[in-house]
Amino acid sequence: MKRIHTIIGLGVSILLLASGGSSAEHDSLFEQYTRASRETLSDETAEMGRQLRTVFSQGPVKERQQQIDFAEYLSHLRKAVLYASRLAVYGTYTTDLRFARDNEIFKGLPEEPETEATGGPPVDRKEFVQNKYDRMKKSVEEEIETYKDLILLSLDGCESLTGSDLSGILTQPKHGERIRSYITGDAYREYRAKAGALKKGWPELEARIAGQVALWQPKPASPDTPILDPQIIGAL
Amino acid sequence: MRSIQLTGKWFGLGVLILALAFAPRHAAASAARFSSESADRAVEIARQSRDRVERNGKALKASSHEVFREFAERTVSLQKLIDTRTALEKAGFLNKGEPEGDARRAHINGKVLLEVGELKKVCDKNLNGLLHALESFDTAVAESLVDSQATRSINSNYELTLDQYLKQEKARFEQAATDAEGALKAYREEQDERAQNRLKNRYARAKMRLIQINERRKLYEARIQAAAMNQKVTGLIREKIRTEGTDISSKFRQVMANLYIAFAKIIPIAEVGGTGNPEIFSNLGFSNLAEVHETLDVVDGAVEKLGRVLDDMVTDVLSGLGEIKVVNENGAIGESISIEEELEYLRKQREAWNG
Numbered sequence: 001m002k003r004i005h006t007i008i009g010l011g012v013s014i015l016l017l018a019s020g021g022s023s024a025e026h027d028s029l030f031e032q033y034t035r036a037s038r039e040t041l042s043d044e045t046a047e048m049g050r051q052l053r054t055v056f057s058q059g060p061v062k063e064r065q066q067q068i069d070f071a072e073y074l075s076h077l078r079k080a081v082l083y084a085s086r087l088a089v090y091g092t093y094t095t096d097l098r099f100a101r102d103n104e105i106f107k108g109l110p111e112e113p114e115t116e117a118t119g120g121p122p123v124d125r126k127e128f129v130q131n132k133y134d135r136m137k138k139s140v141e142e143e144i145e146t147y148k149d150l151i152l153l154s155l156d157g158c159e160s161l162t163g164s165d166l167s168g169i170l171t172q173p174k175h176g177e178r179i180r181s182y183i184t185g186d187a188y189r190e191y192r193a194k195a196g197a198l199k200k201g202w203p204e205l206e207a208r209i210a211g212q213v214a215l216w217q218p219k220p221a222s223p224d225t226p227i228l229d230p231q232i233i234g235a236l
Numbered sequence: 237m238r239s240i241q242l243t244g245k246w247f248g249l250g251v252l253i254l255a256l257a258f259a260p261r262h263a264a265a266s267a268a269r270f271s272s273e274s275a276d277r278a279v280e281i282a283r284q285s286r287d288r289v290e291r292n293g294k295a296l297k298a299s300s301h302e303v304f305r306e307f308a309e310r311t312v313s314l315q316k317l318i319d320t321r322t323a324l325e326k327a328g329f330l331n332k333g334e335p336e337g338d339a340r341r342a343h344i345n346g347k348v349l350l351e352v353g354e355l356k357k358v359c360d361k362n363l364n365g366l367l368h369a370l371e372s373f374d375t376a377v378a379e380s381l382v383d384s385q386a387t388r389s390i391n392s393n394y395e396l397t398l399d400q401y402l403k404q405e406k407a408r409f410e411q412a413a414t415d416a417e418g419a420l421k422a423y424r425e426e427q428d429e430r431a432q433n434r435l436k437n438r439y440a441r442a443k444m445r446l447i448q449i450n451e452r453r454k455l456y457e458a459r460i461q462a463a464a465m466n467q468k469v470t471g472l473i474r475e476k477i478r479t480e481g482t483d484i485s486s487k488f489r490q491v492m493a494n495l496y497i498a499f500a501k502i503i504p505i506a507e508v509g510g511t512g513n514p515e516i517f518s519n520l521g522f523s524n525l526a527e528v529h530e531t532l533d534v535v536d537g538a539v540e541k542l543g544r545v546l547d548d549m550v551t552d553v554l555s556g557l558g559e560i561k562v563v564n565e566n567g568a569i570g571e572s573i574s575i576e577e578e579l580e581y582l583r584k585q586r587e588a589w590n591g
Contacts, residue, residue: 048349068496075485128400
């Protein structure tokens with residue numbers, strides 16, 4: 001029993017010491033302020049001011065803000081281009097699907113009536129074709145809606161950043177280089193190959209993407225140089 | 237020499253037997269694989285998409301964890317300074333207009349700002365890595381989203397094909413059921429024992445066919461059920477990636493942008509305070525620090541959300557797949573036939589087919 005009391009007592013002492021320690025630490029900072037002379041505090045404040053000026057100089061902060069904004073912009077542009085490449089595939093989907101239905105050329109369509117050939121019951125090809133058409137139309141329309149929604153989100157993101165370019169991302173040569181490097185890459189090349197089809201189905205989306213890319217074209221070197229890249233003009 | 241030839245012959249025969257034994261099973265396996273290939277493909281695509289997002293999400297979590305761990309450490313120091321400042325103010329040691337109070341106020345405000353500067357250093361140090369991880373995450377989400385879009389059509393086509401098979405099987409069933417009924421009626425009316433025996437055999441064959449068709453019906457129905465479940469699962473993955481995944485990286489970047497907006501607020505104070513007018517610190521408000529705290533809450537929420545989205549993405553819905561069962565059926569014909577029972581069997585089968 002006595003031993004238990006000793007252990008409890010020891011535990012309480014440790015707890016008191018521990019809480020007292022943190023309180024002492026807090027008090028020490030408090031007391032440091034109450035004890036420090038005005039001159040010492042003023043000298044240290046001046047030194048802190050100098051340090052703050054280094055840490056919070058405008059240039060690096062602005063540069064970081066630009067970096068974040070450009071990352072956001074590039075992300076949106078890449079997504080808009082990727083989704084637009086996929087959407088372009090459905091540029092003429094109504095005509096294509098109707099053609100497939102009318103000519104019964106859907107993939108996976110059952111062979112001509114197998115009654116005699118295999119001994120099985122006849123297949124209603126017309127009904128199957130119509131069902132396939134209806135299902136594919138529904139699936140394609142849902143996909144189109146998803147892609148349109150995502151492209152619009154991304155384009156809005158791009159345009160809000162370049163429309164009022166507060167952080168100055170458009171003026172940075174390194175950003176221009178990055179975009180031009182992206183434009184010469186596979187993803188954008190794939191999009192360019194399909195841009196015509198996108199224009200047929202959704203001209204406003206194609207124009208908005210072209211408008212964003214045009215922002216990054218190098219400025220004309222002489223008055224005779226065309227203002228826009230001929231490739232972009234073609235797209236517009 | 238002769239024994240070698242004999243051994244060769246036996247070996248050849250053994251190979252042939254093995255080939256014959258395994259060939260049909262292999263062919264059956266191939267057929268089974270082919271029949272469920274489309275649904276598996278859709279699920280596989282959806283799972284690969286989820287895994288890709290999850291993998292990149294983990295990389296992003298690791299990268300952001302580094303930033304926010306250091307952040308958490310610095311905010312403890314910041315909180316301690318703010319607590320001391322509050323205590324000093326309460327005790328009347330920071331009174332404005334008193335030279336001692338102004339000096340203390342300027343000093344502790346400067347210290348608080350330096351601590352915010354430490355937070356900024358953490359951001360500066362980790363920003364490149366974080367933005368890079370966000371870019372990879374973005375790419376993974378976008379590509380996974382594109383891949384998973386295809387699952388909608390794959391599932392739909394698979395369902396349609398199964399539906400078509402089921403219709404064909406129903407037509408086959410009608411034919412076999414008519415044959416069975418005919419044989420059963422003829423058996424009932426026949427008086428001659430030998431002829432009765434032949435008719436019984438005819439009915440037994442027709443019934444066997446019905447049983448086979450019935451088993452296939454159950455298989456197709458189970459597959460249609462699985463396809464519907466797959467459609468649901470892949471649809472959920474698609475929507476999760478679309479609704480949750482697409483804005484996570486933007487939110488992260490927004491959090492970082494907000495932090496730099498808060499840091500930028502200190503610039504004018506730092507510029508004036510660092511040019512020999514440290515007393516400017518004594519007039520500081522603390523709204524910017526409140527913003528930092530708010531931003532940290534948002535950061536924490538975003539990281540938490542990312543984890544939840546990726547970890548619990550589909551586990552809850554996949555469990556439903558286990559509910560599909562194939563019902564056992566005993567259709568063997570014994571030595572004697574109860575016509576009523578058999579007619580009842582045919583009636584029930586027809587009911588099952590007609591839904």
